[in-house]
Amino acid sequence: MSAYVVGDDDSLVAHVRDMLVRFGLDCPAANAMTPLLATDLLKTVEPDLTVLLMAPRPDESLQLLRGITPKQWGHVIAVGPADEARAIVQAMRAGVDDYVDQSDFQSELKAALQRYRETTGANQKQGRVIACVPVCGGCGSSTLAANIATSLATEYGRTALMDFRLTSGDLAALMDLKPGYTLAEFCENIKSMDDAMFQRMLCSHRSGVHLLAAPGKFRDIAKVSAEGMREAIVKSRSLFPYVVVDCDHPAHAEQTESLFLADEILLVLRLEFAALRNCRRILQYLDDIGLSRDRIRLVANRFGQPREISNAKASEALGVDDLFYIPDDPKYVNMANNSGVPVVLDRPSSRASVSMASLAMSVHG
Numbered sequence: 302m303s304a305y306v307v308g309d310d311d312s313l314v315a316h317v318r319d320m321l322v323r324f325g326l327d328c329p330a331a332n333a334m335t336p337l338l339a340t341d342l343l344k345t346v347e348p349d350l351t352v353l354l355m356a357p358r359p360d361e362s363l364q365l366l367r368g369i370t371p372k373q374w375g376h377v378i379a380v381g382p383a384d385e386a387r388a389i390v391q392a393m394r395a396g397v398d399d400y401v402d403q404s405d406f407q408s409e410l411k412a413a414l415q416r417y418r419e420t421t422g423a424n425q426k427q428g429r430v431i432a433c434v435p436v437c438g439g440c441g442s443s444t445l446a447a448n449i450a451t452s453l454a455t456e457y458g459r460t461a462l463m464d465f466r467l468t469s470g471d472l473a474a475l476m477d478l479k480p481g482y483t484l485a486e487f488c489e490n491i492k493s494m495d496d497a498m499f500q501r502m503l504c505s506h507r508s509g510v511h512l513l514a515a516p517g518k519f520r521d522i523a524k525v526s527a528e529g530m531r532e533a534i535v536k537s538r539s540l541f542p543y544v545v546v547d548c549d550h551p552a553h554a555e556q557t558e559s560l561f562l563a564d565e566i567l568l569v570l571r572l573e574f575a576a577l578r579n580c581r582r583i584l585q586y587l588d589d590i591g592l593s594r595d596r597i598r599l600v601a602n603r604f605g606q607p608r609e610i611s612n613a614k615a616s617e618a619l620g621v622d623d624l625f626y627i628p629d630d631p632k633y634v635n636m637a638n639n640s641g642v643p644v645v646l647d648r649p650s651s652r653a654s655v656s657m658a659s660l661a662m663s664v665h666g
Contacts (some may be wrong), residue, residue, distance in 0.1 A: 304328040304373070307339040308354025317352055317380070317410065323561040325427075326350065329528050331399060336365050339374075348375040350417060355381035356403055359388050366395035378413050380406050387598035410458070414482045418453070428461070431664050432546045432563035434556075434569075435492035436580040441602040442569040443471045445627070445657065446547035447510075451476075451545045451643040452661035454509030461503070461537035462512045463529055463546040465559060467522045470515020473504070473548055477641025480504035480514040485521035487513065488529030493616070499536050508646060511541070534562045552585055557590065564627050565664045566597045572609040573615070577618050600660065602627040625663075627656045 304326040307583040308314045321328040334342065339351075351374035355362040359381050366377075376399075379392045383402035387646065392400055399416065401409040431449065435442035443466060454460040464472040465482065473480055487494065503511040513533055515523050525570045537544040546563065547558050560566055568577040568583060580599070587597060601612070604626040618623050628654035630644075637644035645654045 302326050302349040303375075304332065304350040304352070304492065305335055305339070305348045306333045306350060306352050306354070307347075308356075309335055309358065310356060313354055313356070314410075317354065317406075318429065320354070320407070321350075322531065322558060323416075325562055326414075327532075329532065331548055336362065339367065340368070340569060347373075349381070350376045350378070352378045352380065353397075354403075355379055355388070355392070362390050363388065363395060366392065373542075376417055378410070378417070380410065382512060386533065415524070424631075428541045428544050429536060429565075430538055430544045430563045432548050432559070432560055432566045432584070434548045434551055434566060434568050436583055437570070437576045438566055440569045440571055440576065441627075443475060443547050444634065444644075445567070445569055445600065445602060446545050447472055447475045448643045448645045448657040449661040449664070450510045450543070450545040451506075452510045452645050452658045454506075456570075456662070457542055459509040459511065459530060459541055460543045461535065461541040462510050462542065462544060463530075464515040465556065466515055466549050467525055468488075468519070468549075472512055473514045473575055474512065475518075475638055476506050476512065476643065478504045478506060478512055478514070482510065483514045483516050483521065484529065485516040485524040487533055488524050488526050491529050491532055493527075494532070494536070496536065496540060500540065503551070504597055507644070513537070524554070527558050529620045530555050531558050531562065534559060538562075546553060552569075557588065560587070560618065561663075562594065566592070566599060567600050567660075567664070569600045569602050570610065570613050571603055572606075576608065577610065577615060598625060598664070599623075600625045600627060600629045603631075625660055627660070628652045630654075 304321045306314050306317045315502040317521050318328050318333045329609050345411045378399045380387055380401045380403050389400050399413045433446040450460045450462040464470040487502055503513055507510055521619045570580045601624045630651055632647040632653040634644050634653050637647040645658055648654055
């Protein structure tokens with residue numbers, strides 16, 4: 302769903318755009334503009350949603366609204382002063398669908414966006430996004446992402462798999478794929494990207510997984526942008542029932558924006574002191590940036606190794622009691638990874654495969 306922000310206050314425009322992105326709407330930086338630019342541009346793009354910031358010149362904003370035809374801006378939410386009844390009435394007469402009090406715009410805009418979603422059915426047809434996030438090196442996050450995507454594709458037909466591990470992207474190797482295009486090429490062509498072109502950039506696996514690979518060369522990493530990564534998820538979920546994203550450390554700015562688009566975030570850890578420590582730090586960071594704990598799930602991978610921290614102590618240290626455990630199964634997992642075949646296909650009855658498939662079915666929504 303395409304969204305635009307129109308206003309003269311740059312700081313407020315940026316804040317509102319951030320809220321729209323976190324709500325899961327397609328609102329890249331180019332979709333934030335001044336009223337002067339919006340007058341002509343929005344006549345041609347036909348957005349689904351437009352948020353109009355009436356401050357600091359509400360009279361000019363009302364004049365702008367009167368100059369557009371009904372629904373030319375899609376669903377319109379105006380943000381303005383709630384103590385001026387005249388401005389509210391005139392805005393509604395000009396075709397505004399919802400009006401938000403600018404003095405409490407954060408909570409009121411969230412409520413308005415929820416009403417928009419409920420009344421228009423927005424996002425009902427969008428795919429479900431699952432992000433796999435490692436809390437430290439060696440957690441097996443990429444292996445987990447590949448096998449969850451394969452399990453979902455086997456069960457539901459097709460799945461998109463995004464490799465956002467820019468310096469260590471392993472998904473192409475783990476699935477024995479040789480991509481002709483990568484995330485770098487996608488970001489370079491983002492402005493001209495349509496659905497057909499996007500699907501040609503994906504590398505298909507026999508299981509039904511369609512991979513957007515990480516850059517193959519270190520020098521291409523500089524071509525990747527946060528906007529491109531966000532757009533890759535937005536396009537994927539409009540075309541696939543499920544999107545699995547193999548993320549890097551969430552403190553990186555380009556990774557953080559991806560997490561706000563995820564319906565479920567799997568924090569992948571091992572039962573060792575360093576991993577538990579990092580997991581607590583990441584949970585605190587996700588709390589600080591406003592990601593709900595309801596979307597976060599902890600996965601203890603390679604469970605059952607000698608002298609690891611007990612699950613009881615791990616649960617106590619992390620303050621949770623619902624870790625999902627994937628047993629250590631090095632014989633079959635290592636063999637599958639080295640042969641480029643997901644273990645859920647290579648050895649579907651192995652302990653790790655059964656557990657990964659169970660996890661995939663539990664996150665499908």
